[in-house]
Amino acid sequence: MVQSGETMIYLTQLIERTRTEMITKANKHGCNCVETIELSRQLDNFILIYQILALDHHKPKRQNLTIELIKPPTRAE
Numbered sequence: 001m002v003q004s005g006e007t008m009i010y011l012t013q014l015i016e017r018t019r020t021e022m023i024t025k026a027n028k029h030g031c032n033c034v035e036t037i038e039l040s041r042q043l044d045n046f047i048l049i050y051q052i053l054a055l056d057h058h059k060p061k062r063q064n065l066t067i068e069l070i071k072p073p074t075r076a077e
Contacts, residue, residue, distance in 0.1 A: 008051065015043050015047055018043065019043050020042070023040070032059075
């Protein structure tokens with residue numbers, strides 16, 4: 001049986017590999033830097049939410065959570 005700590009480590013490593021690959025491909029193909037940063041922030045948000053939910057899962061009494069996500073940069077019109 002996989003423990004939640006092991007799952008968190010696995011997911012974090014998977015997300016970091018995905019981020020590295022994404023940035024490498026974006027740089028190689030000249031993709032928009034703002035889009036790359038946005039996707040990277042979405043990955044950070046995923047890690048944050050998962051960590052909060054994992055911590056909340058181990059609490060004896062569940063509580064309401066407030067999660068503030070990182071807002072993406074706005075594009076200049």
